[in-house]
Amino acid sequence: MLNQTEIRQYVAPPNQLHGRVIAITGAGDGIGRALALAAARQGAQLVLIGRTVRRLESIHAEIAALGSAGGQAPEATIAPLDLEKALAGDYDQLAAAVLQRYGRLDGLVHNAALLGTIAPIEHADMLNWCRVLHVNLTAALALTQVLLPSLRASEDASVIFTTSSVGRRGRANWGAYAVSKFAVEGLNQVLADELSGNSLVRVNAVNPGATRTRMRRQAFPGEDAALLPEPASILGPYLWLLGPASRGVTGQSLDCQAPRPSPPPAAPA
Numbered sequence: 001m002l003n004q005t006e007i008r009q010y011v012a013p014p015n016q017l018h019g020r021v022i023a024i025t026g027a028g029d030g031i032g033r034a035l036a037l038a039a040a041r042q043g044a045q046l047v048l049i050g051r052t053v054r055r056l057e058s059i060h061a062e063i064a065a066l067g068s069a070g071g072q073a074p075e076a077t078i079a080p081l082d083l084e085k086a087l088a089g090d091y092d093q094l095a096a097a098v099l100q101r102y103g104r105l106d107g108l109v110h111n112a113a114l115l116g117t118i119a120p121i122e123h124a125d126m127l128n129w130c131r132v133l134h135v136n137l138t139a140a141l142a143l144t145q146v147l148l149p150s151l152r153a154s155e156d157a158s159v160i161f162t163t164s165s166v167g168r169r170g171r172a173n174w175g176a177y178a179v180s181k182f183a184v185e186g187l188n189q190v191l192a193d194e195l196s197g198n199s200l201v202r203v204n205a206v207n208p209g210a211t212r213t214r215m216r217r218q219a220f221p222g223e224d225a226a227l228l229p230e231p232a233s234i235l236g237p238y239l240w241l242l243g244p245a246s247r248g249v250t251g252q253s254l255d256c257q258a259p260r261p262s263p264p265p266a267a268p269a
Contacts, residue, residue, distance in 0.1 A: 001249055002245075004242070004254065004255060005212070005258075007012065007236060007237050007240055007254055008236055008237060008255065008257065008258065009236055009258060010128070010236035010237065010239060010240040010245075011236070012038075012042055012239040014042070014220060015043045016042055016043075016154075016239075016244065016245070017039050017042035017043050017044035017107075017239075017243055018042065018043030018044070018145045018182060018241070019043065019044075019045070019101045019243060020039075020043075020044045020045065020106040021044070021045045021047065021098075021104060021105050021107070021154075022035050022039050022044045022045070022046055022047070022105075022106060022107035022108075022242060023046075023047035023049055023079070023098065023105060023108050023109070024039075024046065024049060024109045024110030024111055024146070025049040025050065025081075025083070025105070025109065025110055025111050025140075026049070026050055026111040026113070027048040027049055027050050027053050027059060027111070027145070028050040028054075028055025028056045028058065028059055029050075029052075029054065029055055029088045029173070029213075029214060030111075030146070030187050030211075030213035030214055030215065030231055031074070031162070031208055031213060031231040031233070031234075032050070032111040032112065032113055033055075033059050034230070034231035034235060035065065035108070035109060035231075035235055035239075035257075036048060036059055036076070036239050037059070037062060037063065037066075037222075038232065038235050038238075039046065039107075039239070040066055040074040040076065041062045041066060041074075042230070042239070042243075043074065044073070044074065044242075045074065045075040045076070045077075045102065046063065046074065046076040046077065047077050047079050047098060047105075048060060048076055048077065048078050048079060049075075049079045049080075049081050049094075049112070050081070050112065051080065051081065051082040051083065051084075051112075053078070053080050053092065055174060055243075056078045056080060057078065059076075059079055060076050061181065063076045067157070073185050074227060077101065079092060079094055079097070079098075079200055082134050083093040083112055083134075083135045083140075084114070084131060084134065084139075086139070086243075088142075091142050091143060091146045092146060094143075094146070095146035095150065096146050098147065098150050099149060099150045099153075102150070102208060103150075103153060103155060104151075104153035104154045104157075105147055105150035105152055105153070105157065105230070106151075106154045106156065106158070106242075107149050107157065107159075107160070107242045108143075108144065108147055108151060108157075108158075108159045108160070109160045109162070109238065109242070110143070110144075110159075110160065110162055110184075111162050112139075112163065112188060112214070113135060113136045113162065113177075113180075114131060114132045114135045114136060114176055114177075115207065115215050115249075116128050116129070116131065116132035116176045116177050116220055117175070117176075118135035118173050118175070118177075118199070118219060120172070120175075121171055121174055121175055124175050124176065124188040125194065129175070129176040129186070132176035132177055132178055133179070133180050133183075134181055134233075136180035136181065136183075136184065137180045137183045137184060137187065138236060140161065140184065140187070141187060144159060144191070146265075148201070149169070150202070151199075151201045152199050152200070152201060153168075154200065155200060156200055156211070156244060156247055157199075157200060157201040158201075158202050158203075158241050158242050158246070159191070159201060159202070159203045159204070160203075160204055160206055160241050160242070161185075161187065161188045161203075161205040161206070162184075162206055162207075162208065163181050163184050163185055163188070163206065163207045163253060164177070164178070164181040164207055164208075165207055165209070166178040166181060166238075167180070167181020167182045167184060167185050167207075168169055168182075168185065168207075168253075170182070172219035178249065181213060182207075183251060184205065185205060185234050186188070188203055188204065188205040188251070188253065189251055191203045192204070192250040192251035193197045193251060195250070196219040196250055196251070199267070202241075202246070202247075202248070202249060202250035203251065204240070204241050204246075204249065204250060204251065204252045204253070204254065205253040205254070206237050206238055206248075206253075206254050206255075206256060207254070207255045207256065208226050208231075208234055208256045208257070209234065209255060209256050209257035210229075210232050210257070211228055211229055211230070211231055211234055211256075212225050212228040212229065212231065214232060216228065229230060229257070234256040234257060235256070236256065237254045237255070238256075241254070264268055
Protein backbone atom coordinates (compact mmCIF):
# COMPACT_ATOMS: atom_id res chain seq x y z
CA MET A 1 0.00 0.00 0.00
CA LEU A 2 1.20 3.51 -0.79
CA ASN A 3 1.92 5.86 2.10
CA GLN A 4 -0.36 8.82 2.86
CA THR A 5 1.77 11.31 0.94
CA GLU A 6 1.88 9.09 -2.14
CA ILE A 7 -1.87 8.58 -2.00
CA ARG A 8 -2.51 12.32 -1.71
CA GLN A 9 -0.26 12.95 -4.71
CA TYR A 10 -1.56 10.01 -6.74
CA VAL A 11 -1.96 10.65 -10.47
CA ALA A 12 -4.13 8.07 -12.20
CA PRO A 13 -2.63 6.52 -15.34
CA PRO A 14 -4.62 7.01 -18.56
CA ASN A 15 -7.80 4.95 -18.80
CA GLN A 16 -7.28 3.20 -15.45
CA LEU A 17 -11.06 3.29 -14.92
CA HIS A 18 -11.94 2.22 -18.46
CA GLY A 19 -15.16 0.24 -18.50
CA ARG A 20 -15.78 0.56 -14.77
CA VAL A 21 -19.28 1.54 -13.66
CA ILE A 22 -19.13 4.15 -10.90
CA ALA A 23 -22.01 5.82 -9.05
CA ILE A 24 -21.44 9.18 -7.35
CA THR A 25 -23.86 10.98 -5.05
CA GLY A 26 -23.86 14.76 -5.08
CA ALA A 27 -22.51 14.54 -8.62
CA GLY A 28 -23.93 17.88 -9.71
CA ASP A 29 -21.65 20.14 -7.70
CA GLY A 30 -18.31 20.54 -5.96
CA ILE A 31 -16.19 17.47 -5.33
CA GLY A 32 -18.81 15.12 -6.77
CA ARG A 33 -18.85 17.01 -10.06
CA ALA A 34 -15.05 17.18 -10.26
CA LEU A 35 -14.75 13.47 -9.53
CA ALA A 36 -17.37 12.57 -12.15
CA LEU A 37 -15.44 14.49 -14.80
CA ALA A 38 -12.11 12.97 -13.75
CA ALA A 39 -13.54 9.45 -13.76
CA ALA A 40 -15.16 10.03 -17.15
CA ARG A 41 -11.80 11.14 -18.57
CA GLN A 42 -10.41 7.86 -17.22
CA GLY A 43 -13.00 5.93 -19.24
CA ALA A 44 -15.53 5.15 -16.50
CA GLN A 45 -19.25 4.81 -17.05
CA LEU A 46 -21.00 7.12 -14.58
CA VAL A 47 -24.24 6.95 -12.65
CA LEU A 48 -24.80 10.58 -11.63
CA ILE A 49 -26.90 10.75 -8.45
CA GLY A 50 -28.23 14.04 -7.06
CA ARG A 51 -31.35 15.94 -6.12
CA THR A 52 -31.10 18.84 -8.61
CA VAL A 53 -31.88 17.67 -12.13
CA ARG A 54 -30.57 20.89 -13.69
CA ARG A 55 -27.12 20.33 -12.20
CA LEU A 56 -27.12 16.67 -13.21
CA GLU A 57 -28.02 17.62 -16.77
CA SER A 58 -25.19 20.13 -16.81
CA ILE A 59 -22.52 17.63 -15.74
CA HIS A 60 -24.04 15.04 -18.09
CA ALA A 61 -23.62 17.45 -21.01
CA GLU A 62 -20.05 18.22 -19.97
CA ILE A 63 -19.20 14.52 -19.88
CA ALA A 64 -20.80 13.98 -23.29
CA ALA A 65 -18.70 16.83 -24.67
CA LEU A 66 -15.52 14.93 -23.75
CA GLY A 67 -16.07 12.84 -26.88
CA SER A 68 -16.41 15.84 -29.20
CA ALA A 69 -12.70 15.80 -30.08
CA GLY A 70 -13.19 12.61 -32.08
CA GLY A 71 -12.99 10.03 -29.33
CA GLN A 72 -15.84 8.03 -27.92
CA ALA A 73 -17.84 9.95 -25.33
CA PRO A 74 -17.97 8.31 -21.89
CA GLU A 75 -21.38 6.97 -20.95
CA ALA A 76 -23.23 8.71 -18.12
CA THR A 77 -26.69 8.12 -16.67
CA ILE A 78 -28.65 10.67 -14.65
CA ALA A 79 -30.29 9.28 -11.51
CA PRO A 80 -32.25 11.99 -9.64
CA LEU A 81 -32.59 11.09 -5.96
CA ASP A 82 -33.32 13.46 -3.08
CA LEU A 83 -31.63 11.73 -0.15
CA GLU A 84 -33.61 13.78 2.36
CA LYS A 85 -37.04 12.83 0.99
CA ALA A 86 -36.51 9.54 -0.87
CA LEU A 87 -38.63 6.56 0.16
CA ALA A 88 -37.65 2.89 0.16
CA GLY A 89 -39.19 2.40 -3.28
CA ASP A 90 -37.01 5.16 -4.73
CA TYR A 91 -33.86 3.37 -3.57
CA ASP A 92 -35.12 0.03 -4.87
CA GLN A 93 -35.95 1.56 -8.24
CA LEU A 94 -32.47 3.03 -8.60
CA ALA A 95 -30.81 -0.25 -7.60
CA ALA A 96 -32.93 -2.23 -10.07
CA ALA A 97 -32.10 0.21 -12.88
CA VAL A 98 -28.36 -0.04 -12.22
CA LEU A 99 -28.42 -3.83 -12.14
CA GLN A 100 -30.56 -4.06 -15.27
CA ARG A 101 -28.51 -1.58 -17.31
CA TYR A 102 -24.99 -2.48 -16.24
CA GLY A 103 -25.21 -5.85 -14.48
CA ARG A 104 -22.78 -4.69 -11.80
CA LEU A 105 -21.35 -1.67 -10.00
CA ASP A 106 -17.60 -1.21 -9.66
CA GLY A 107 -17.60 1.93 -7.55
CA LEU A 108 -19.92 3.81 -5.20
CA VAL A 109 -18.83 7.22 -3.90
CA HIS A 110 -20.87 8.84 -1.13
CA ASN A 111 -20.23 12.54 -1.58
CA ALA A 112 -23.61 14.21 -0.92
CA ALA A 113 -24.05 15.75 2.53
CA LEU A 114 -25.84 18.43 4.51
CA LEU A 115 -23.94 20.87 6.73
CA GLY A 116 -26.89 21.86 8.85
CA THR A 117 -26.69 24.65 11.41
CA ILE A 118 -23.40 25.43 13.08
CA ALA A 119 -24.41 26.08 16.68
CA PRO A 120 -23.78 24.81 20.22
CA ILE A 121 -25.40 21.50 21.16
CA GLU A 122 -27.34 23.42 23.79
CA HIS A 123 -29.21 25.24 21.03
CA ALA A 124 -29.47 22.41 18.50
CA ASP A 125 -32.72 22.26 16.57
CA MET A 126 -33.91 18.67 16.64
CA LEU A 127 -35.53 18.76 13.22
CA ASN A 128 -32.33 20.07 11.66
CA TRP A 129 -30.30 17.50 13.64
CA CYS A 130 -32.40 14.64 12.26
CA ARG A 131 -32.17 15.99 8.67
CA VAL A 132 -28.36 16.06 8.81
CA LEU A 133 -28.04 12.60 10.39
CA HIS A 134 -30.49 11.18 7.87
CA VAL A 135 -28.80 12.54 4.73
CA ASN A 136 -25.20 12.09 5.85
CA LEU A 137 -25.54 8.68 7.49
CA THR A 138 -28.84 6.83 7.12
CA ALA A 139 -29.35 7.61 3.44
CA ALA A 140 -25.77 6.56 2.67
CA LEU A 141 -26.38 3.28 4.50
CA ALA A 142 -29.68 2.70 2.67
CA LEU A 143 -28.13 3.37 -0.73
CA THR A 144 -25.17 1.10 -0.02
CA GLN A 145 -27.48 -1.67 1.17
CA VAL A 146 -29.67 -1.70 -1.97
CA LEU A 147 -26.62 -1.47 -4.26
CA LEU A 148 -24.69 -4.29 -2.58
CA PRO A 149 -25.96 -6.94 -5.03
CA SER A 150 -24.56 -4.88 -7.92
CA LEU A 151 -21.31 -4.28 -6.03
CA ARG A 152 -20.96 -8.00 -5.27
CA ALA A 153 -21.40 -8.71 -8.99
CA SER A 154 -18.18 -6.78 -9.70
CA GLU A 155 -14.74 -8.39 -9.75
CA ASP A 156 -13.23 -5.37 -7.99
CA ALA A 157 -15.75 -3.06 -6.30
CA SER A 158 -14.90 -0.01 -4.21
CA VAL A 159 -17.18 1.87 -1.81
CA ILE A 160 -15.98 5.29 -0.63
CA PHE A 161 -17.54 7.30 2.18
CA THR A 162 -16.65 10.99 2.39
CA THR A 163 -15.73 11.97 5.93
CA SER A 164 -14.29 15.06 7.65
CA SER A 165 -11.68 16.11 10.18
CA VAL A 166 -14.55 16.98 12.57
CA GLY A 167 -15.62 13.35 12.28
CA ARG A 168 -12.33 12.28 13.84
CA ARG A 169 -11.99 14.90 16.55
CA GLY A 170 -15.07 16.79 17.62
CA ARG A 171 -15.08 20.57 17.41
CA ALA A 172 -17.34 23.02 19.21
CA ASN A 173 -20.48 24.11 17.35
CA TRP A 174 -20.23 21.49 14.58
CA GLY A 175 -22.99 19.45 16.20
CA ALA A 176 -24.96 17.18 13.89
CA TYR A 177 -22.46 17.39 11.02
CA ALA A 178 -19.55 16.26 13.19
CA VAL A 179 -21.60 13.51 14.84
CA SER A 180 -22.78 12.26 11.43
CA LYS A 181 -19.19 12.06 10.19
CA PHE A 182 -18.08 10.21 13.33
CA ALA A 183 -20.83 7.72 12.51
CA VAL A 184 -19.71 7.49 8.88
CA GLU A 185 -16.22 6.58 10.08
CA GLY A 186 -17.77 3.80 12.16
CA LEU A 187 -19.98 2.62 9.31
CA ASN A 188 -16.90 2.46 7.10
CA GLN A 189 -15.10 0.21 9.58
CA VAL A 190 -18.07 -2.07 10.28
CA LEU A 191 -18.98 -2.57 6.62
CA ALA A 192 -15.35 -3.14 5.62
CA ASP A 193 -15.01 -5.80 8.29
CA GLU A 194 -18.28 -7.49 7.31
CA LEU A 195 -17.37 -7.68 3.62
CA SER A 196 -13.72 -8.62 4.07
CA GLY A 197 -13.05 -12.24 3.18
CA ASN A 198 -16.52 -12.99 1.80
CA SER A 199 -16.69 -10.56 -1.13
CA LEU A 200 -14.57 -8.56 -3.54
CA VAL A 201 -16.03 -5.30 -2.21
CA ARG A 202 -13.63 -2.98 -0.41
CA VAL A 203 -14.80 -0.08 1.73
CA ASN A 204 -12.85 3.03 2.69
CA ALA A 205 -13.36 6.64 3.77
CA VAL A 206 -11.82 9.84 2.42
CA ASN A 207 -11.49 13.24 4.09
CA PRO A 208 -11.25 15.91 1.35
CA GLY A 209 -10.05 18.65 3.71
CA ALA A 210 -10.71 22.35 3.21
CA THR A 211 -11.72 22.71 -0.44
CA ARG A 212 -13.28 25.47 -2.54
CA THR A 213 -16.88 24.25 -2.43
CA ARG A 214 -20.31 25.68 -1.74
CA MET A 215 -20.52 23.83 1.60
CA ARG A 216 -17.19 25.27 2.70
CA ARG A 217 -18.41 28.80 1.91
CA GLN A 218 -21.53 28.09 3.93
CA ALA A 219 -19.45 26.96 6.92
CA PHE A 220 -16.85 29.74 6.69
CA PRO A 221 -18.43 32.73 4.91
CA GLY A 222 -15.58 35.06 5.88
CA GLU A 223 -12.82 32.81 4.57
CA ASP A 224 -10.81 33.76 1.47
CA ALA A 225 -11.87 30.96 -0.90
CA ALA A 226 -9.01 31.83 -3.26
CA LEU A 227 -6.61 30.32 -0.72
CA LEU A 228 -8.32 26.92 -0.91
CA PRO A 229 -7.62 24.21 -3.51
CA GLU A 230 -10.13 23.53 -6.26
CA PRO A 231 -11.99 20.19 -6.00
CA ALA A 232 -10.25 18.84 -9.11
CA SER A 233 -6.86 19.19 -7.42
CA ILE A 234 -7.57 16.96 -4.38
CA LEU A 235 -8.96 13.84 -6.09
CA GLY A 236 -5.89 11.60 -5.86
CA PRO A 237 -7.16 9.37 -3.01
CA TYR A 238 -10.59 8.99 -4.62
CA LEU A 239 -9.10 7.93 -7.97
CA TRP A 240 -6.61 5.60 -6.28
CA LEU A 241 -9.35 3.87 -4.32
CA LEU A 242 -11.59 3.53 -7.38
CA GLY A 243 -8.84 1.96 -9.50
CA PRO A 244 -7.04 -1.39 -9.49
CA ALA A 245 -3.92 -0.05 -7.74
CA SER A 246 -5.73 -0.11 -4.37
CA ARG A 247 -7.12 -3.62 -4.72
CA GLY A 248 -7.22 -5.31 -1.31
CA VAL A 249 -7.18 -2.05 0.66
CA THR A 250 -10.22 -1.83 2.94
CA GLY A 251 -11.27 -0.25 6.22
CA GLN A 252 -8.94 2.74 5.80
CA SER A 253 -9.64 6.45 6.33
CA LEU A 254 -7.49 8.61 4.08
CA ASP A 255 -6.80 12.32 3.67
CA CYS A 256 -6.75 14.27 0.41
CA GLN A 257 -4.60 17.01 1.91
CA ALA A 258 -1.82 17.22 4.45
CA PRO A 259 -3.03 18.19 7.93
CA ARG A 260 -3.40 21.93 8.43
CA PRO A 261 -4.07 24.07 11.49
CA SER A 262 -7.72 24.01 12.50
CA PRO A 263 -9.59 27.19 11.59
CA PRO A 264 -11.36 29.05 14.36
CA PRO A 265 -14.90 27.80 14.94
CA ALA A 266 -17.62 29.57 13.04
CA ALA A 267 -19.73 31.95 15.07
CA PRO A 268 -22.82 30.23 16.50
CA ALA A 269 -25.89 30.75 14.32
